[in-house]
Structures are given as structure tokens and as C-alpha cells.
Amino acid sequence: MGAVMAERRGSTHTKRATYDLRHRIVQGEIPGGTRLYEVALAEEMNISRTPVREAMSRLAEEGLLQRAPGGGFAVRSFTYRDVIDAIELRGVLEGTAARLAAERGADPGKLKEIKEISDEIDSFVWVAESARDFDRYTELNAAFHDALAALCGSEIVQAELRRVKSLPFASPSAFVLGQADGDAAHRAMIIGQTQHRALVEAIEAREGARAEAIAREHARIARENLDPSETGRSARTPCRVSR
Amino acid sequence: MGAVMAERRGSTHTKRATYDLRHRIVQGEIPGGTRLYEVALAEEMNISRTPVREAMSRLAEEGLLQRAPGGGFAVRSFTYRDVIDAIELRGVLEGTAARLAAERGADPGKLKEIKEISDEIDSFVWVAESARDFDRYTELNAAFHDALAALCGSEIVQAELRRVKSLPFASPSAFVLGQADGDAAHRAMIIGQTQHRALVEAIEAREGARAEAIAREHARIARENLDPSETGRSARTPCRVSR
């Protein structure tokens, strides 16, 4: 086992295999529907079947793989409609997180946290132009949505939201990629941040219904810029997982 | 391996171990938070560590176990608030399924199916009194909710709903158990079935908002009859998984 490792991420073979496999699936290197064979993958990665099995099991938990009827795993395939539905679902769940935070009252510390993130986005988004501002927004946007999920203090809601967001195309940051021109991206950032502010305002004012509606509409931004080449296609068309 | 098997459900050791472990957790035999050790369980069940590992992995997918930081698994513990939240979440997801079915138009075949289930419940629920009617309602109620999840034709929504419903206390059939007297149970059945009919009616009339609202309210029935002894307790109080 003294050979050079292909992947250095993580300390155990299981973690490396998990990362490696996830990466290959998300990049679209392994298309949806593909049956994964333990032996083949193990030989390919120069490890035994055990950590491969373990990795596949974890990816099944994430929803990237599905267990095949007679045992084994296959790469889960997503249709264009699945992508739409996953985004819709994220909107519904974030809407629930926002509504519950408003109804039950958000924890002051967590509320302060999300407002700080929002303020930081405010500090550059209105005049953003560089690619650096772009990356910064992506990062802070993800932080905002994580803070939102935590805001109502429900582990259950937070866990489900984490699951849905783990699908790369349903992630709040997914919209950023694939934007053709910088102008459209800037516009999306401004609209998004406006909604962020309104959302926090509604939660603070205990306006549950408004908070829920805003969160749902906010998720729609991700839908705006789905690959146009896919838009006209059949609902049954498989869709690449990657952005 | 000629010895008598303790559990006959399923054909492989993995399936038996999965079933056995799930049963013990759901029954409250293994309390929440308990760390599970592969060797101990393997010896107890007279099998090797491998199928035990596999079983734990599957139960983690179901959400009954959680992976411990340094490896291994622990029984997920649910507080009283988690139970409330899981029921709320089921209402939200069923509400989404109903709304999407209304907005997008439900498949005629599936619509016919859910109406048949509803009609069958109608045939006895208004005059139900025996324990047999009781069991029949439980069964048909579960079928109704499965049909509802399938109605909008979204695999994504259906999968998430399946996950949430797999938590025993969030299942649509959970309310039936623990009902102190038959009168209260009968009342709950009648109210529930009234909501079933209204729900189908709203979906058929393409009234998305109404369908969503009814589905959410319908889930609240499960909340009505949580163990009264728990009601007053702190949100942090661990809560048995079982009914």
C-alpha cells in the first residue's frame, strides 16, 4: 500500500472514495442511471471492496445514489422536472423555516448573525462588478441560507433542508454558475439581496405568511437561469447533475 | 450456520439485522442517544460485523441512526419538539404535494385511485365502532396518504415525504394509537375523512392554495393526541420514538 494515492482529500480510504465518487458523479463524468460495481470501482481506486461499499452507502444517504432492487447501487438520475421540483422543494422548506422563525420568534443571537451576513452583502452588492465580488456573493449567500435554516431552531427542518441543498442544482448558490453575462448575474444578485432584506424584516416583525412567501419566491431565482437548452425539452429528459 | 435463526423476516443477515434493530429502536427498547457497537450487536445476533454495519448504514439512511463524529453510529434521539416539527413538516410536504397536484393537474388514473380509497373509507367510517373498523381505517388512511404523495407525479416530493413518514411518530397512521377512548378516535376518524374529501375536491377543482391549507391542517390531527404526559414537558425532553 506504499503507492502514491490518487486522492489526498480525507484521511481514510472511505472518505477519499466518497469524495472521489461524489466528485465524478456531480461533474457528470458518471451519467445518471449507471450501475456501480464494487469490484470495478475498488480495482480502479486500488482499494478493497469494503471502503467502496461504505462510500456508496454514504452517497445513498446524500441522495446521489439509489439502492438497486437486487442489491448494489446506481447513480440516481434526475430529469429536468426533478431539478424544477428540487428547487420548488427548497423554496417550500426555506419558507417553512422562515415562517416558523417568525411564528415562534427567532433566537436573538441567530437573528443578529443573519443580519450581519445580510449587511456584509449590502456592503458591496450594489456596486459589484469584479469576479471577486461574484465569488464573495456566492459564499455569503450560502452562509445566509445556512443561517436561515438554523433560525427557527428546528433540527428536523434544518436536517431536511441540508438534504435538499446537497443536490448541487438545488443549492442556493447554484444560480450563480451558468450565468451567461455579468449583467444578468448582477441583476440576480440585487434582486436576491432585496429579498434577503425583506425576509429578515418579515421574520423580525413576526409576519409568518409574508416570510414564507418571500422565501418561496426567492428560491425561484435558481429556476430563472436553468440551462436554456434544457427548457424546451421533455420532462423525461435526464438532466446532468452538475452545474 | 445451522442454528435456529432468531428472526425470520427477510432472507439475508443484513435484512434481518436491519429489521431487528429498527424494531428495537422503534419500540423504545434502545433509548435515543445510545451508542451502538458493531461487535456487541454482532455477537448478540450471532452474525459477523459486516451485516451489522450494513444494517446500521441503512437505518442511518432512514434517519433512525446518526453517524457519530469519530465513526460509528448512535440512536438518534428525538425531543418532544422534534416530534412536533416532524408532524409540521409532514403537513408542509403533503401540502406541497396537494398544491402541485392541483396546479399541474393530477393524473386521472391516480386521481381515480385516491377517490376509490376515499369512497371505501366513506363506506364504514360514519358508523364505525368495532376495533376492526379501526384497523381498517388505519390501513386505508395510510393508503390515502401514499396516493396523495404520488398524485403530483414528483419523485422528489414523494421521496422526501417517504422519509418524513418513516419516522414512526410522524406517520399519518400514528394518531390512531394512544387514543384513550373509542369516542375520541371515532371523532378523529370522521374529521380526518371530512378533510380527505375536501382535499380531493380542492385538487380536482385546481384550487392549489385551498388544497395546501387543508393538507397542513389535516396533519395537525396527529398532534392532537400526543401523549398528554409529554405536553407540559420541556422542549428538550427526549421523547420515545415509538407510539
Next chain:
DNA sequence: CGGCGTCAGAATGTATACATCTGGACGTGT
């Protein structure tokens, strides 16, 4: 006395041999 390295034991991680299952190719009989 308190902080910190060290070590033992127990847990999980990994490799591997063997067992079992499954599905399709092939032949045989009708």
C-alpha cells in the same frame, strides 16, 4: 497541584477468502 505525553485497550477501518445469489446463455424436450 496542574498540564501534558504516553500507553493500553477497545473501537472502527481495511483487505481478503469464501459463500451465496442472480440473471442470462444454452441446450433439451415437447
Next chain:
DNA sequence: ACACGTCCAGATGTATACATTCTGACGCCG
């Protein structure tokens, strides 16, 4: 030609030995 059974290759299921890692207790040193 079709139905059925057999068989084999290749897949997953299982047991087990060994490697590694983690944790907590103990004792040394500052």
C-alpha cells in the same frame, strides 16, 4: 418454435484476520 431446466459467470453477501485510530487513565515532569 416455444417452454423449461441447467449451468456458469459475475455480482453481492458474509466471515474473519489484521491495521489503524481514538479515548481515557495513568504517571511523569514542570
